[in-house]
Amino acid sequence: MQILIKKRSHKAGLPPGTLVHLGERKAEKVKIRILDYDEAQFEEKEAETIEESFPFKDEPTVTWINIDGLHEVEIIEKLGSHFGLHPLLLEDILNTDQRPKMEDYGDCIFVVLKMLYPAENKDEIEAEQVSLILGSNFVISLQEREGDVFDPVRDRIRKSKGRIRKTGSDYLAYALLDAIVDNYFLILENVGEKIEDTEQQLATNPSPETLQYIRELKNEMIFLRKSIWPLRELINGLERCESTLIHESTGMYLRDVYDHTIQIIDTVESYRDMISGMVDIYLSSISNKMNAVMKVLTIFASIFIPLTFFAGVYGMNFNYLPELEWRWGYFGFWGVVILVGGSMVFYFRRKKWL
Numbered sequence: 149m150q151i152l153i154k155k156r157s158h159k160a161g162l163p164p165g166t167l168v169h170l171g172e173r174k175a176e177k178v179k180i181r182i183l184d185y186d187e188a189q190f191e192e193k194e195a196e197t198i199e200e201s202f203p204f205k206d207e208p209t210v211t212w213i214n215i216d217g218l219h220e221v222e223i224i225e226k227l228g229s230h231f232g233l234h235p236l237l238l239e240d241i242l243n244t245d246q247r248p249k250m251e252d253y254g255d256c257i258f259v260v261l262k263m264l265y266p267a268e269n270k271d272e273i274e275a276e277q278v279s280l281i282l283g284s285n286f287v288i289s290l291q292e293r294e295g296d297v298f299d300p301v302r303d304r305i306r307k308s309k310g311r312i313r314k315t316g317s318d319y320l321a322y323a324l325l326d327a328i329v330d331n332y333f334l335i336l337e338n339v340g341e342k343i344e345d346t347e348q349q350l351a352t353n354p355s356p357e358t359l360q361y362i363r364e365l366k367n368e369m370i371f372l373r374k375s376i377w378p379l380r381e382l383i384n385g386l387e388r389c390e391s392t393l394i395h396e397s398t399g400m401y402l403r404d405v406y407d408h409t410i411q412i413i414d415t416v417e418s419y420r421d422m423i424s425g426m427v428d429i430y431l432s433s434i435s436n437k438m439n440a441v442m443k444v445l446t447i448f449a450s451i452f453i454p455l456t457f458f459a460g461v462y463g464m465n466f467n468y469l470p471e472l473e474w475r476w477g478y479f480g481f482w483g484v485v486i487l488v489g490g491s492m493v494f495y496f497r498r499k500k501w502l
Contacts, residue, residue: 164236167221171244174276174293175217183212185305187313192306198223202230204286210317211286212305216294218242227288231256233281241290244277248378250385257282257393259321261382262375263296263328264335271342273335273368275375278328282321282393289324297331298324318398325383326405332376332412336419339368343422350426354433362426369420376416379409447501451492455485 162168180195186209195201204211218224221242228238237258240246248261259280267274278296281288289298301323304312312323342365349358383406387399394402462469462481471477496502 164239167225167235167238167242169219169221169242169244171218171242171277171292173217173219175219178215178217178220178223179294180223181214181216183214183302183305184209185313186210187308190306190308190313198226201227205231205283208285210320212320213286213288214298215288215290216292218244218290218292224290231281231283231286231288237281241279244292246277248375248382250382250389252389252391254391255283257321257386257389257391259325259382259386261325261328261379263291264332264372264375265295265297266335266338272364273339273371275371280321280324282317284393285317287317287320287324297327301327315398316395318394319401322398322401322405325386326401326408329379329405329408329412333408335372336412336415339365339372339419340415343419343426346426347422347429350429350433354430354437359427359430362423362430365426366420366423369416369423373416373420376409376412380406380413383409443501447496450496451489454488454492458485458488 180198180201182191182193182195182201182204184191184204184207189209193200198215201211201213204213215223215227218241224238224241227233228235232255234253237251237253237256240258240260246260249259251258259282261278261280262275263278264273264275266272276292279288279290281290301312301320304310304323312319346358346361346365349355383402386394387402387406458481462471471480474480493502
């Protein structure tokens with residue numbers, strides 16, 4: 149899991165709007181893809197330089213510019229200069245530890261949120277920051293690395309499925325948001341399966357490894373809550389935004405995303421409560437196992453206490469013990485021992501302590 153707070157010490161003292169990439173370099177090379185479309189035509193290309201996307205700014209069609217890789221600050225600076233993006237917006241794009249939020253800059257709307265996915269060959273969740281810039285006829289998406297959850301959206305654009313080719317850039321921005329939010333359900337489904345397996349293990353054979361796994365699940369839920377909880381405010385802000393960039397017809401779809409967000413947040417909170425309860429279940433299971441062991445040991449000790457007393461009495465070094473000269477004394481001693489021990493076992497079984 150990623151560290152929740154990244155170091156920012158190397159940016160301390162710099163003026164606002166200074167473009168410095170904060171975060172890990174997750175892509176070897178910056179990749180730029182352009183999709184330009186309207187109801188009648190569609191064009192898709194992979195650009196070698198950011199300048200190839202500049203002519204699409206003034207086209208009447210809808211343009212989606214997707215950039216994978218944020219480590220080359222010069223590309224982000226050129227993009228901002230041509231599209232007239234505020235320096236603070238560009239600064240937020242390069243700072244990959246942003247809290248999900250929405251900001252209205254007048255001529256564009258800036259949205260930043262987390263895209264979650266399972267880590268490769270690891271039983272944990274990774275996240276990358278996704279920034280969306282909504283303009284009058286364009287959407288710019290910026291990601292930390294190649295690979296995303298937007299392939300269904302691309303497929304709908306290529307094949308002209310649904311109403312995406314008949315609408316503007318605001319609907320495209322909604323479609324990208326919806327794809328990210330829908331992917332959260334898949335992540336939570338995997339987390340739910342892990343919680344169910346852990347509960348089963350707690351009920352059958354809890355171990356110190358189980359407690360360690362519960363701790364990892366707890367940290368995972370903290371990470372998910374940090375990434376997902378601000379979405380409610382973000383989507384609500386888009387829905388109530390008075391910007392002319394978002395049409396009234398798109399507001400209906402944003403409300404649907406808002407409902408999904410509330411459902412996801414409720415699920416996260418439920419999982420957090422379940423994981424917190426797992427610690428109590430683990431401690432109770434360990435305590436019950438210890439009590440069972442102590443119960444068996446106590447029963448054995450109770451049985452042998454009177455027998456030890458008899459052995460101690462007849463082990464004393466007195467010359468005149470009456471039973472010492474009795475011919476059947478040894479067998480009588482064992483008879484008493486067996487009788488007392490058997491009586492106690494019978495009593496414990498009758499009380500259902502055994």
